[in-house]
Amino acid sequence: MSLMVMESKQMHRLHPRLGQVEMKPIKFEPPGFEGSIRGHVQNHSVQQLQKYKSLCQREEPEEERSLNVPSSGAASMVDQVQSPLDDTGLSSASNLCPAPICRQFWKAGNYNGVKTKVSIQDGSNYLHVHPMFLHSNATSHKWAFGAIAELIDNAVDEVQNGATFVYVDKTINPRDRTAALLIQDDGGGMDPEAMRRCMSFGFSDKNVSTAIGRYGNGFKTSTMRLGADVIVFSRHIKDSITTQSIGLLSYTFLSRMGYDRIVVPMVDYEINPSMGTTKASCRYSKDHFNSNLSMLVQWSPYSSEADLLQQFEDIGSHGTKVIIYNLWLNENGNTELDFESDLEDIRISGDKKKVDTRPAWKPANEQHISNTLQFSLRVYLSILYLRMPKNFSINLRGETIEHHNIADELKFIEYILYKPQTGGFVEGQVVTTIGFLKESPQINIHGFNVYHKNRLILPFWPVVNYADSRGRGVVGVLEANFVEPIHNKQDFERTSLFQKLEGRLKEMTWEYWDYHCGLVGYFPRKKLRVMAASGGSTTNHSNGRPIILNRSPATVGGVTEASCGPSRSRSDLGLSKQNLFQANGQLTWENQSAVGQQPADLMQELDRLQAQCLEYEKSEKELNEKLSGLLNELQEAKAKHDRLLHEAISFGLT
Known part of the structure; x- marks a missing residue:
């Protein structure tokens, strides 16, 4: 449906503690919904229609708008408002793009005094999503770059559909010449139904285990955090049919028109590549299409249908373009994003x-x-x-963007294997890279960079307070897929597994510092006993080669909350009998305790990974050989086809 009504798929439930409506997945109205809307509009007087028309075609003071806007709180719902009777001109007379009532994000949530109303239609269990939810939902992003990162995630998730790039740039709103944010990729794009799911709440098509997005909510929260309005252009190919869709999610439109539910104008087109034509896809009626189009040309940065369609020229055969405009301002009146x-x-x-x-x-x-x-x-x-x-x-x-690996900025590196457990079951394993920053001891920085499914969640997360410099300059990198990030992907859920991880990283920081702080100029707390190899070579930390710390099973193989406590001494952790030996210039911990079998475990893991690499290399070689054979067969088939075609022509058979 081109003009969507975002509704809950199930009844909202009151949160037991906050007393607020808890949002559930939404559904779209059935095709017969348009008829009920038409009947409702026909029951309005001509005076009311003219009143609505005047609201759509001219700018009014905010005070007048708050009094004259059409109420959509009735049970029969006018979310999908029909176009005025003469609304066939597909351009907007206004040269200015309407601005939101308040341009500062953290002050824009009062919605011009309109109270939240939840309307139920026909006694069925469906509740509407109020436009204020767009703003309150976006407040989960305290940091603007976190919102941009979610939009980048959407493009990265499109790699499986052929995406090769994502562009992030400044663009200009042609109506008022203000700055807008452009994010564009060449992924698979979205068909009309996918576009509706993207701009609705609670839908997620990302069932792939490696996908970063999970909740189907990131697009709405991120775009509304960056600006009051967003317009989306997407082109998609499916079964040799090319479609292109335009959708508008506008807090300005909803607040100035006084809607008490979220309304999304949207239009679709179908492209005939052979004829080079583009035609409107009137899924319901032409009036319905024109109604949506009229809202797009009035409230978007583009004042005509031709201007809207022109935005597809640089998308290519498939891809998506997102333009966020009416960007939020800071306290000084400047855009929060500095271009x-x-x-x-x-x-x-x-x-x-x-x-x-x-x-x-x-x-x-x-x-x-x-x-x-x-x-x-x-x-x-x-x-x-x-x-x-x-x-x-x-x-x-x-x-x-030049990719940067934080581990490359470390010296005196160690790799520490950690296997968290819950109820006696191993939840996963992670290898943490830990070391001193190359600028140590001048750098007053400490923390771990924690990734989840390849995506940075916590950058330089400090796990210790170093009033006496203990831990200063120690930085680590790890990918923790066994804990879950919160929905804004800037932190993790505070589960018991996460608390265990935090405790282990704190312990890891102190252990590393105590044994290596002397290498960067601090007075060493504990001295490493170095056994020279038979070759007589000496220890050299300045070469930056990795140091592998092999932990005992009590701290790595099966971590419990007790074993993660900071009060346990190194002796309690089974490390009192560890010695260092040097071989070929690389330092390795050798555990000499009776119960310490971690070196053997690591060697087995290394052998397994090496064997797996060999298998992959073998598979790659076989696939390349198969590809080469298929290409040869294809060339032979083409040559045979050309020969037969030539013979047929010579015999006059074609």
């Missing part, structure tokens, strides 16, 4: 974070990636993914 300070970057307006340290060390601290990622989108996107998908790139303002 001017660096023409190759997008920054967050405001002062940079000040670091309290020695004057000589301030530049290194303030320019470190852990600080610059807070206000530089280019820096943040460079570490957003642990591994960049093959043949995929992120392009910011015309320049490709």
Whole structure:
């Protein structure tokens, strides 16, 4: 349905503690819904229709709008308002794009005094989603870059559908020449139904285990956090049929028109590649299509149907373009997203974070990636993914993002295997890369960069407070797929598994510091006993080669909450009899306790992974040989076809 009504698929339930409506998945109205709307509109007087028409065609003061807007709280629902009787002109007379009532995000939630109303139609168990939910739902994103990251995630998830890039750039709203945010990819695009699911609440088609998105809510929360309005253009090919759809999710439109439910104008087109024609897809009626189109040309940045269709010219055969306009302003009246300070970057307006340290060390601290990622989108996107998908790139303002691995910034590296357990069952395993930052001891930074399914959730997460410098400069990187992120993907659910992980990382930080702080100039707390190899070589930490810390089963193989406690000594953890030996310049922990079998476990794991790599290489070779054979067969078939065709022509058979 082109003009969607976002409704709950089940009855909303009151939250037992907050007393607020808990949102459930929504459904679309059935095709017969349009007839009921038409009947309702016909029951209105001509004066009421003219009143609505005047509201659609001219700008009014905010006070007048709040009094004159049509009420949609009746049980018969007018969410899908029919076009005025003469609404056939597919362009908007207004040269200005209406702005939201309040341009500051954190003050835009009062909805011009309109009270939340929940309407039930025909006694059935369906409740509407009030437009205020668009704003309140977006408040989960405290950080604007977190909202942009969710939109980038959508493009990365399209890699499985052939996406090779995502563009992030500034564009201009042609109506008022203000800045807007453009995010465009060349993924599979969305057909009309997928577009409706994207702009609805509670739908998610991402059933692939590697997909980053889960809840079907990220598009709405992220776009509404960045600006008051968003328009989406998407082109999709399915069964040799090309469709293109345009949808508008506008907090400005809903608040200025006074709707008490979320209404999304949307139009669809079908393309005939052989004839090079584009025609409107009137799924319900032409009047219905024109009604949606008239709302699009009035409330979007594009004042005619031709301008709207022109946005598809640079999309290609498939892909999606998202334009967020009426961007939110900060307290100083400037856009929260700063496009001017660096023409190759997008920054967050405001002062940079000040670091309290020695004057000589301030530049290194303030320019470190852990600080610059807070206000530089280019820096943040460079570490957003642990591994960049093959043949995929992120392009910011015309320049490709260079992928950055935080582990490359460490020295004296160790790799520590951790296997969390719940009720005696291993929940997973993770190898943590830990070391000192290369700038240590000048850098006053500590924390772990925790990824989930390749996506950065917690950057430089501090797990210890180092009043006496214990832990200073220690940084780690890990991918924790056994814990679940919260819906804004900026933190994790505070489960028992996550608490165990936090305790283990805290313990890991202190252990690493105690045994290695002397390498960066601090007074060593515990001395490593180094046994020289038979070759007589000496220990050399400056080469940056990895140090593998093999833990005892009590701390790695089966971690319990008791074993993660910071009060347990190194002796309690079964590490009192560990020694170091050096072989070929690489340091390795050797556990000499009777119960410590972790080195053997790691060697077995290494052998298994190496065998798996060999299998993959063998499979790749076989597939390449098969591909080569098929290509040869195809060439032979083409040659045979050409020969037979030539013979047929020579005999006059064609």
